[in-house]
Amino acid sequence: MRLKTLLLAAALPLSALAAANTTAPDPATALLAELEQGRFAQAHARFNPAMAQAVSSPALTQLWQQLAQSLGALQRIEPDQTRQVEGNDVSTHLLHFQHGTVRATTAVDKAGHISGFHLAPVASAAAAPPADAPFTETALQVVAGPGPLGATLSLPKGPGPFPAVVLVHGSGPQDRDESVGPNKPFADIAHGLAAQGIAVLRYDKRSQARPQDFAQGASLALETTDDAIAAVALLKAQPGIDAGKVYVLGHSQGGMLASHIAKAGQAAGAILFAAPARPILDLLREQNVYLLAQSPQITAEAAKAHLDQLDAQIAALRSDKTAELPQLPGLTGAYWQELEAVDVIGQTRDAGLPTLLLQGGRDFQVVDADWNRLQAGLQGERFSFHHYPTLNHLGIAGNGPGTLAEYQQPGKVDAGLINDIAHWIHAQ
Incomplete structure (x- = not known):
């Protein structure tokens, strides 16, 4: 999940893309x-x-x-x-x-x-693995919806067949590495798992690669689920992949949808990493409150005005399918209502699949209230839980309360988290 109103101010439709050059205004x-x-x-x-x-x-x-x-x-x-x-x-x-x-x-x-x-x-592509890495990387395309999406397959060296994972992004436009500042958590996870004998497919999110596809509006199917299901099918069809052991790992908003995607794509299981379990617009407000509290340069009067405006905008999104959050144009009330209607606990329980759930203790975007709700609602042998006190929303270790500035400090997804994913997959 990307931070919303405090990171983005915009009034451009998602269709505002390519056209002819003119004199700079x-x-x-x-x-x-x-x-x-x-x-x-x-x-x-x-x-x-x-x-x-x-x-x-x-x-x-x-x-x-x-x-x-x-x-x-x-x-x-x-x-x-x-x-x-x-x-x-x-x-x-x-x-x-x-x-x-x-x-x-x-x-x-x-x-x-x-x-x-x-x-x-602006993010650069992840560095290619060294020649002596225990895996190779191949460019592929996820063919779905209005147009194809670029993808990378990290494949362990050896005869296979290998278990495999599709990575599904959080909210907002995301590249295949899920780049945030200098950090590339999806590249870290792909390389870490491939080094342990697990193939990984990651791909550019449609809203990042082809925002023109949203000219008629956004939906969860167009934004996320259709492409992710197609990615599962693509991964199953690759040489060297054990088609019966393909899993879906969703991060943040992708974690909300991972069980639905896994069931629809006939995957072997789901991994929910920092998955929200409460109404998404409630989390949006909480994020703003948290960041305002970390911003002493913002006066109390200005902070109250910002939150009052945000509250009014959230109320409009929940009641009017045509309303928009001006800071995130192109996403109407219909989209937000669809997102808030996702029952992550019910979908995960009803999918009937082995499920691994992961959460960082320093995550200020998806917090312990969500984690506690997931633990209470998902009980039984097929659910496994791992909590990491020092990790932030990206799975990167740090100290003290999480901050926006931390996302701009280069780091790597925690090796212990990647190892836990690998051990869980190999144990299935």
């Missing part, structure tokens, strides 16, 4: 310059009325300051590309911070006002 570069200089009121004054209502001046200030806290000082701004989208001039810039790069997408309407502003991390 001056308001976009001026906006970035004002943010860099800390002139937040002037930057916010560039928003058109709809954008200004969706993202308040305190929220914009908070967004930029937390970005600086996570990534360090902004070192340079690099123009990327410009295009015309639905009557807006849309430009992208690469913001090179001390500890990472962010792509800023800015939309400017015909009146010269900012109609959309979106910040997303």
Whole structure:
């Protein structure tokens, strides 16, 4: 699960993608310059009325300051590309911070006002395994839905057949490595399991690789489940794979859906890693409260205004299928209501499959309240539980309360967690 309103301010539809180049719009570069200089009121004054209502001046200030806290000082701004989208001039810039790069997408309407502003991390591909690694990697494609998705198969060396796992992402646009800052938890898991004789298929999430496919709206089937089920079928068909021992590992939101995907894809079992077990919009609010408490530069008045606005937006999403959370455009109330209707405990229990559940004790996105609910609701020999007190949401060890800044510190998924997954799979 990616952090929501405190990490992302946007008013661009998911269909806002490729089009012809145009002259770079001056308001976009001026906006970035004002943010860099800390002139937040002037930057916010560039928003058109709809954008200004969706993202308040305190929220914009908070967004930029937390970005600086996570990534360090902004070192340079690099123009990327410009295009015309639905009557807006849309430009992208690469913001090179001390500890990472962010792509800023800015939309400017015909009146010269900012109609959309979106910040997303830029990730590089995971390094190829060394020649003496006990596994190889092969490029594949998951063919499903409106178009194919790039994928990587990590296959142990040797005759096989090998047990195997499909990795299913958390929320938001995700690459096949599930990159967050310099960290690549899915690449870590794939390499760690492949080194222990377990093949792993990971693939680019549709919302990251093909956001144009969401022009008519998002659903869980289009966003996640259809592609994951197709990935299971693809993995079963690969040479060297034991088709009767293919498992589904879902992380965060993917963990909510892992049992459904495993049952629909006739997989051998499911692994739920940091899976929410409560209404997702409740978790969204909790994340905001937690991060506000870690942000002393945000006044109590501004924090209250932010939460009051968020509460109103959440209430609208729960009652109106056409409502949108302005910070996450393209995801209507219908999508959020579908997501909140997922009964992870019921689906996992009804799937009838061996299930491994994993949770980090320093996770501030999916917390012990979810873990306790899973333990209480899933009892019996086919359920195995592992809790790791020092791990965060990505499965990376640390000390003290979890923070956003921690995600920008390079680390690796805990070897003990990967070993527990491998031992569980080999024991099935």
